[in-house]
Amino acid sequence: MNCEECDASLIDYAYDELAPEPRRAVTRHLAECAACAVAYCRLRADLDGALQAAHEAPPPAVRQRLRAEVERAFRPSWWRRGLALVQRPVPAYAVLAALVLPAALWLVRASGRDDPASATSPRVRGYDAAAPPLIHRPIL
Amino acid sequence: MPEVPDEELVVALRGGELAAFDRLYARYERRLYGYIRRIVGESAVADDLFQDTFLKVLRDRSYDPARGRFAPWLFAVARNACLMAQRSERSHASLRERAEAQLRPAEAAPPDARLGEAARVQAAMAALPEAQRQLILLKQLGELSYREIAGLMGVAEGTIKSRLHAATQAFRRLLTEGGSADEL
Numbered sequence: 001m002n003c004e005e006c007d008a009s010l011i012d013y014a015y016d017e018l019a020p021e022p023r024r025a026v027t028r029h030l031a032e033c034a035a036c037a038v039a040y041c042r043l044r045a046d047l048d049g050a051l052q053a054a055h056e057a058p059p060p061a062v063r064q065r066l067r068a069e070v071e072r073a074f075r076p077s078w079w080r081r082g083l084a085l086v087q088r089p090v091p092a093y094a095v096l097a098a099l100v101l102p103a104a105l106w107l108v109r110a111s112g113r114d115d116p117a118s119a120t121s122p123r124v125r126g127y128d129a130a131a132p133p134l135i136h137r138p139i140l
Numbered sequence: 141m142p143e144v145p146d147e148e149l150v151v152a153l154r155g156g157e158l159a160a161f162d163r164l165y166a167r168y169e170r171r172l173y174g175y176i177r178r179i180v181g182e183s184a185v186a187d188d189l190f191q192d193t194f195l196k197v198l199r200d201r202s203y204d205p206a207r208g209r210f211a212p213w214l215f216a217v218a219r220n221a222c223l224m225a226q227r228s229e230r231s232h233a234s235l236r237e238r239a240e241a242q243l244r245p246a247e248a249a250p251p252d253a254r255l256g257e258a259a260r261v262q263a264a265m266a267a268l269p270e271a272q273r274q275l276i277l278l279k280q281l282g283e284l285s286y287r288e289i290a291g292l293m294g295v296a297e298g299t300i301k302s303r304l305h306a307a308t309q310a311f312r313r314l315l316t317e318g319g320s321a322d323e324l
Contacts (some may be wrong), residue, residue, distance in 0.1 A: 049258075049315075052258065
């Protein structure tokens with residue numbers, strides 16, 4: 001590639017519109033030719049300047065208004081949110097179980113301790129250890 | 141971590157994931173607002189057009205993320221909205237004049253030395269004919285390809301290529317010589 005051909009391709013090169021092979025040819029030429037490299041740097045600087053000058057952020061109020069509108073339009077309904085919660089991946093359930101199981105065990109134990117009846121040993125009514133077994137008792 | 145494509149973010153947003161909007165907004169706010177502002181000039185009008193464009197694009201189910209890039213769609217809608225706004229103005233010429241006056245550095249007071257370069261670039265952009273300015277903005281801010289701009293404007297890709305070359309050369313001439321668009 002000579003300087004004339006490079007110059008003709010420079011804008012397309014800067015706009016990233018060249019096919020891979022011509023692009024490689026321009027890159028090679030720019031690496032070898034100082035004059036074309038300087039011309040490319042100037043073009044790039046002008047285009048970057050245009051880009052920087054054109055960039056402009058909207059006022060924050062515009063973002064807030066837009067965000068509110070988007071929320072209204074796209075926020076999923078309550079049943080969809082519930083469904084999404086249920087469809088969460090398995091690790092989430094494992095974490096939930098790890099949190100809930102110890103709490104449940106603690107509650108069961110704590111409720112057992114509060115009941116005074118369960119604190120004493122169970123009583124069996126009508127049992128006499130000294131009485132003979134039923135089989136040896138007279139029936140009539 | 142690779143960046144999530146715009147199209148996937150649109151799908152996620154339509155599925156109710158509001159965080160996807162925040163990411164899309166961060167990507168496009170400065171580019172889209174800058175584009176609209178350079179076309180219509182007035183900030184109040186630009187605010188409304190920016191909001192309407194963004195909402196329209198996100199709500200419009202006719203855009204299928206599986207079939208095309210998001211950016212060309214967004215900028216096509218923005219361009220149409222700007223054209224409509226310009227048409228609805230009673231006097232297109234007065235709108236353009238106001239836009240240019242707003243974007244051109246004040247003649248009475250020379251711009252701050254630090255802002256000199258930016259002001260010069262803005263003046264050169266403002267001095268370009270509107271069609272050429274549109275092309276440069278779509279290429280630079282929209283990051284659209286020749287093919288995408290051609291599709292948006294309904295002309296051949298080769299036509300866009302030659303027009304964009306001419307626009308770029310005109311812009312650079314204005315930048316270095318500080319001439320007016322009449323000389324182009």
